[in-house]
Amino acid sequence: MGAQRTRFHLAGMVLIAxxxxxxxxxxxVPLLGRYVAKNVCHDVLVSGxxxxxxxxxxxxxxxxxxxxxxxxxxxxxGQVNVRxxxxxxxxxxxxxxxxxxxxxxxxxxxxxxxLQDAATLDVPVLSHEFADAVGQFPALQTLxxxxxxxxxxxQTTALLVVYDDQVVAEAYRDGVGPDSPLKGFSMxxxxxxxxxxxxxxxxxxxxxxxxxxxxxxSDARSAIRWDNVLRMSSGLQWHEAAIGKNxxxxxxxxxxxxxxxxxxxxxxxxxxxxxxxxxxxxxxxLATALVDQYEHWFDPGWDLGGPFALEFxxxxxxxxxxxxxxxTTRGWAQMASIYMNEGRLGDTQILSPEWVxxxxxxxxxxxxxxxxxxxxxxxxxxxxxxxDAFAFLGSYDRAVAAIPSRKVVFVRIGYSDxxxxxxxxxxxxxxxxxxxxx
Numbered sequence: 224m225g226a227q228r229t230r231f232h233l234a235g236m237v238l239i240a241x242x243x244x245x246x247x248x249x250x251x252v253p254l255l256g257r258y259v260a261k262n263v264c265h266d267v268l269v270s271g272x273x274x275x276x277x278x279x280x281x282x283x284x285x286x287x288x289x290x291x292x293x294x295x296x297x298x299x300x301g302q303v304n305v306r307x308x309x310x311x312x313x314x315x316x317x318x319x320x321x322x323x324x325x326x327x328x329x330x331x332x333x334x335x336x337x338l339q340d341a342a343t344l345d346v347p348v349l350s351h352e353f354a355d356a357v358g359q360f361p362a363l364q365t366l367x368x369x370x371x372x373x374x375x376x377x378q379t380t381a382l383l384v385v386y387d388d389q390v391v392a393e394a395y396r397d398g399v400g401p402d403s404p405l406k407g408f409s410m411x412x413x414x415x416x417x418x419x420x421x422x423x424x425x426x427x428x429x430x431x432x433x434x435x436x437x438x439x440x441s442d443a444r445s446a447i448r449w450d451n452v453l454r455m456s457s458g459l460q461w462h463e464a465a466i467g468k469n470x471x472x473x474x475x476x477x478x479x480x481x482x483x484x485x486x487x488x489x490x491x492x493x494x495x496x497x498x499x500x501x502x503x504x505x506x507x508x509l510a511t512a513l514v515d516q517y518e519h520w521f522d523p524g525w526d527l528g529g530p531f532a533l534e535f536x537x538x539x540x541x542x543x544x545x546x547x548x549x550x551t552t553r554g555w556a557q558m559a560s561i562y563m564n565e566g567r568l569g570d571t572q573i574l575s576p577e578w579v580x581x582x583x584x585x586x587x588x589x590x591x592x593x594x595x596x597x598x599x600x601x602x603x604x605x606x607x608x609x610x611d612a613f614a615f616l617g618s619y620d621r622a623v624a625a626i627p628s629r630k631v632v633f634v635r636i637g638y639s640d641x642x643x644x645x646x647x648x649x650x651x652x653x654x655x656x657x658x659x660x661x
Contacts, residue, residue, distance in 0.1 A: 248285055251466040252307050255285055256316035257331045257477040258465075259292055260305040262406075264318040264329035268301045269532045269549060270405055272380075276397035280378065280638035285466060301329070321535065328532040328549065333480040336537045342514075342521070344533065349525045351557055351569045356389035363657040367392040370650060376640035377620075381405055383552035383634040385560070386658055388569075393552065404532045404549035405636045408617035411548035412506050414523075416453060416595035417558065418513060418544075420578040421522050430581070430594075434512050436487050443491045449512075451495040452505045453594035454586040460492040461502040472503050476546060483511045483541045499588035503545035506595075510544040524573040528554025546617070552634045555615070559625040559632045562596065562613065583613060605648045620645040629655060 248255075259281050266277035274296045282292045291309040296302075301320040307313050321327040322341045358364060367382045371394040381399055384392040399405065407414075422428035430449040439445050444459070451457045465473040471489075479485035486507035513520040521542075527550055534547030550558070557568055562582065566574035582594045591603045599605050599612035608626060615623040620639040624647060625632045633654065639645050 248288055248466070249310065251285070251470065251473070252288070252310050252313040253316065254470070254473050254477050255288065255466065256292075256305045256307060256313060257318070258284055258473070259294060260303045260316045260318035261329050261331050261477065263294060263296060263305075264301060264303040264320070265406060265532070265534075265549070267296060267303075268320060269328050271398050271400070271403045273398040274298075276380075280380075283638065283640065286640070303329075321539065326532055327539070328534045328547065330535070330537060331477060333537045336480050339539045341539045342535065342542070344521050345519075346526050346531075347522075347524060349571060351525060351528070351571075353385055353553060353556070354389040356386075356391045357393060359389075360391055360657055363654055364392045364394075366650075366653055366657060368394045370394070370645075371396050376644040377637065378639060379635060379637040379645055381552050381634070381636040383556055383632075384654055385553075385556045385632040385634075387630045388560070390553070391658070392654075399636075401553065402530055402551060404530045404551060405555075406532075406547075406549045406617075406621075407555065407615065407623075408546045408619070408621055409503070410555070410615035410617040410621055410623060411544055411546050412503075412595045413615040413623075414548045414558065415506050415509055415513075415544040416582055417523060417561070417574065418520060419449065419453065419509070420574045420582065421524055422513075422517060422520070424575045424578055427517065434508060435516070436508060436512060438487045447495050449509070450594070452509045454499075454588065454592065455502050455505050456496050456499055456586060456588040457502070457505050457508070458491060458493045458495045458497065459489045459500075459502065459504060459508075461489055461500055461504045463501045463503060475503055475507060476543065480537055482507055482536050482543065487511060496587060499586065499592065506545040507541075507543070510541050513544075514541050525557065525568055525571070528557045552636065555623045555634045556632045559613075559615065559623045559634075563625045563627045563630075563632065605651070607648060607652060620647065622647050624651060626651075626655075629658075631655070631658065 262281045263277045266272040267274050278294045283289050291307050293306050293308050295304045303318045306315045317332045318329045321330040327341050371379050371382050380397050381395045434447050447457045462469040462471045464470040475482050486504040529551050532549040534543040561568050561573045562579050565576040566579045585600050586592050590601050591598050597614045597616050600610050605612050609628050611628050612626045622635050
């Protein structure tokens with residue numbers, strides 16, 4: 224029977240390999256293993272998810288391979304080892320804590336990468352506290368709890384509603400809570416806008432000037448401006464995909480040992496300001512320019528709402544601003560409040576009204592996108608909500624959505640199986656109906 228079981232096992236492996244060989248998942252297995260390792264490490268060590276929950280969510284990045292991953296988390300060191308049981312020749316992928324401080328999150332291992340000293344992130348002491356009004360609207364709190372209790376396919380793990388500078392409803396699951404830094408993925412791009420805005424308000428950065436990466440000075444890319452990059456209209460060739468054919472986003476974050484150089488080397492495709500092309504590469508180039516041109520590039524203006532994490536390139540020099548910021552739900556809501564209140568957070572002016580107006584002005588290449596922030600001017604984003612709504616959006620239906628005219632901010636974090644499994648607009652409409660004055 225032992226030999227027979229072995230033959231059945233080998234036959235099953237051959238069948239699985241044959242099934243997968245016709246798609247790009249086989250090619251992507253090492254990349255996917257790196258993704259699983261890094262994000263499980265981050266979710267457990269930094270965000271506080273239970274290991275079981277983190278492994279279950281993160282291994283669903285490619286559903287056909289969901290049951291193929293062997294993930295080992297070492298609670299003593301934070302190291303995560305990942306291998307694929309169906310394709311063992313793909314090897315073991317590893318992620319480790321990037322530094323002693325959780326500010327630097329987790330990193331994959333890269334052969335030959337020399338670590339620089341981790342960037343010192345001087346966080347301002349200025350803090351802001353939303354008033355606690357949870358329970359003021361019991362039906363809203365019940366709605367939020369119901370949404371967080373929904374499992375497949377939405378899988379919401381954190382939900383927060385802020386109304387008139389008060390937390391009026393919130394709920395969490397799987398080990399996370401109000402003090403957990405939760406990864407925003409592409410919501411991080413909006414934070415890049417804030418960093419650029421802080422420099423612009425000091426007169427140190429002009430968005431109409433060239434980004435001026437050294438690699439671009441001798442060719443047509445020298446004309447690319449900060450504004451073009453913030454509005455994803457740089458004209459650089461880029462294909463935003465995590466896996467599959469030409470998966471440049473996945474390579475940038477999980478394969479390239481030098482993501483800064485990888486993004487900067489992309490060739491000129493069309494003239495700047497002529498086409499909108501959603502590009503993590505553009506925001507990696509922005510991160511490179513910030514670090515290389517400004518000694519004090521990290522100056523958010525406030526304490527980010529408490530515990531946070533910011534991922535860096537493998538050599539620890541460049542922040543992964545396209546996807547690497549983690550804030551608490553309150554931190555994400557505070558960031559949205561800044562743009563909702565003409566740059567103010569409470570009584571403190573974090574950004575100028577002029578920068579906020581610039582950021583929320585539609586781009587010439589996309590009426591629904593500003594400078595690193597999604598807009599609702601054409602009501603394409605949220606057809607049934609006011610046109611002044613705006614949002615920071617990330618993978619897995621992660622979103623921070625604000626409606627200035629209603630004085631409300633929504634933060635939703637989770638691991639939706641497929642895009643759209645959590646209907647953000649439907650939830651917001653239900654919530655607004657339970658806020659009498661909103």
